[in-house]
Amino acid sequence: MTAAAAKTPGPALSAGFAMMCLGMFMAILDVQVVATSIPTIEHALKVSGDRISWIQTAYLIAEVIAIPLTGVLTRILSMRWLFVAALSVFTLSSAGCAASSDFATLIAWRVVQGLSGGTLIPAVFSAVFLLFPERRQALATTVAGVLAVLAPTVGPIVGGWITQTYSWHWLFLINLAPGIVAASSAAWLLPREAPRWAEARTLDLVSLALMALALAALEIALKEAPHRGWLSPPILGLAAVTVSAGTAFVLRTLKAAHPLVELHAFARRSFAVGCVLSFVLGAGLFGSVYLMPVFLGAVRGYGALDTGKVMLVTGVAQLATAPIAVALERRIGARALSAFGFALFALGLGMSSFETTQTGFAQMFWPQVVRGVAIMFCLLPPTRMALGHLADEAVADASGLFNLMRNLGGAIGLALIDTVLYGRGPHHAQAIVARLQAGDTATARAVGIPLELFALRGSGPLDPGTRAMLQPMIERLAFARAANEAWAMAAALTAAALGSLLLAPGQPRLNSGPR
Numbered sequence: 001m002t003a004a005a006a007k008t009p010g011p012a013l014s015a016g017f018a019m020m021c022l023g024m025f026m027a028i029l030d031v032q033v034v035a036t037s038i039p040t041i042e043h044a045l046k047v048s049g050d051r052i053s054w055i056q057t058a059y060l061i062a063e064v065i066a067i068p069l070t071g072v073l074t075r076i077l078s079m080r081w082l083f084v085a086a087l088s089v090f091t092l093s094s095a096g097c098a099a100s101s102d103f104a105t106l107i108a109w110r111v112v113q114g115l116s117g118g119t120l121i122p123a124v125f126s127a128v129f130l131l132f133p134e135r136r137q138a139l140a141t142t143v144a145g146v147l148a149v150l151a152p153t154v155g156p157i158v159g160g161w162i163t164q165t166y167s168w169h170w171l172f173l174i175n176l177a178p179g180i181v182a183a184s185s186a187a188w189l190l191p192r193e194a195p196r197w198a199e200a201r202t203l204d205l206v207s208l209a210l211m212a213l214a215l216a217a218l219e220i221a222l223k224e225a226p227h228r229g230w231l232s233p234p235i236l237g238l239a240a241v242t243v244s245a246g247t248a249f250v251l252r253t254l255k256a257a258h259p260l261v262e263l264h265a266f267a268r269r270s271f272a273v274g275c276v277l278s279f280v281l282g283a284g285l286f287g288s289v290y291l292m293p294v295f296l297g298a299v300r301g302y303g304a305l306d307t308g309k310v311m312l313v314t315g316v317a318q319l320a321t322a323p324i325a326v327a328l329e330r331r332i333g334a335r336a337l338s339a340f341g342f343a344l345f346a347l348g349l350g351m352s353s354f355e356t357t358q359t360g361f362a363q364m365f366w367p368q369v370v371r372g373v374a375i376m377f378c379l380l381p382p383t384r385m386a387l388g389h390l391a392d393e394a395v396a397d398a399s400g401l402f403n404l405m406r407n408l409g410g411a412i413g414l415a416l417i418d419t420v421l422y423g424r425g426p427h428h429a430q431a432i433v434a435r436l437q438a439g440d441t442a443t444a445r446a447v448g449i450p451l452e453l454f455a456l457r458g459s460g461p462l463d464p465g466t467r468a469m470l471q472p473m474i475e476r477l478a479f480a481r482a483a484n485e486a487w488a489m490a491a492a493l494t495a496a497a498l499g500s501l502l503l504a505p506g507q508p509r510l511n512s513g514p515r
């Protein structure tokens with residue numbers, strides 16, 4: 001099949017796109033399943049606790065650098081060979097991770113994994129608009145979107161089951177068989193287009209270095225700021241590097257005859273608003289997927305497998321809603337559907353801001369259902385708004401920027417959530433102690449102290465023995481209240497995104513006829 005045959009519906013084209021979606025799903029799932037087993041890897045490789053998080057950080061830094069390069073790499077290699085090469089390297093590096101016997105080797109392979117996996121997500125969303133006619137783009141976007149948001153949902157249960165049943169090596173080995181099948185199949189099924197190697201000679205290496213420096217410094221700053229302090233010298237230094245390198249990159253890129261990334265796409269209102277929504281969705285989606293297991297682990301003592309079972313509700317709701325989202329997008333404009341989706345998602349986030357130390361599956365069920373229903377309306381219409389009306393040659397660059405905004409939103413959202421969790425937690429603990437000392441029975445009930453025993457105590461300072469006995473219970477309640485504030489913050493940020501839709505141009509309904 002040639003490039004000219006793209007956008008002509010056929011089994012081969014659909015099968016090739018399915019292989020791309022499989023590769024993207026693997027890359028997203030990889031981050032989640034590894035996160036669940038970091039303590040196991042820490043023990044196996046005898047790594048200190050302050051270094052083990054680099055297993056995730058190294059991958060995420062490499063990924064965020066690779067995402068905006070999707071456009072230039074697509075021009076050089078063609079969409080087909082970029083996907084095949086990226087997935088092949090991702091699969092090979094997964095084998096390298098599994099075979100690693102020391103921490104340094106594992107980190108090196110994780111960097112390679114991140115660089116190759118980072119291009120898979122924007123490549124898939126580019127393919128939606130490059131391969132399919134308009135009447136099939138909504139369905140293709142939904143398939144890609146469901147897999148993109150389903151992977152973080154099922155990741156904890158998959159990672160927990162693999163770790164308990166086999167070993168941490170299998171977290172990476174599970175990528176080998178699907179990676180080989182998807183890469184080899186896509187090489188035959190995707191449209192054939194000759195690589196343009198001459199484009200490589202115009203690659204702006206200075207811009208590449210500036211972009212990599214800015215994004216890496218930003219990722220590290222966001223990771224460390226909640227613990228070191230946002231105004232600490234290391235974080236301020238990293239912020240200065242981010243701003244200076246980022247500004248130099250933008251100025252150089254806007255003037256370049258052959259820009260590394262096509263930043264002029266932001267001049268289109270529809271694209272700019274779509275990127276704002278992608279950014280906010282990243283903060284809310286990554287934040288909710290992060291907050292639930294952290295809460296269940298710290299407050300309820302759940303393991304990865306039990307946490308994954310609770311979080312499956314969101315995935316089921318997403319799958320059930322997907323056909324409805326496709327049908328509605330054919331009849332309702334992207335702006336109205338986006339407003340509905342983000343309002344509903346904000347409601348679902350806000351519903352989780354009333355958790356207690358006893359919150360479990362039953363209390364988390366309906367907030368998850370609401371968020372699961374909303375997610376497809378937060379992803380599908382903004383994707384069309386941002387990418388659906390671009391010329392084919394602009395789609396790959398724009399898709400990279402669009403997906404970069406979602407990842408940056410997630411990184412910033414997680415940093416803000418950690419700041420609330422670990423900054424507000426101690427304040428809540430102090431307030432809880434003060435109320436207990438004042439004889440507040442409502443606080444005693446929330447902590448879990450039997451009221452008949454609390455009534456015998458009276459008011460006054462807690463003696464050291466009582467304080468030591470109650471400290472774990474106080475910390476759990478304090479963490480739950482800090483988590484509620486984090487949920488409320490995420491809900492407010494998501495609701496605020498509705499304001500950006502006032503700037504969006506009117507979007508025509510999806511045409512059900514030929515493109």
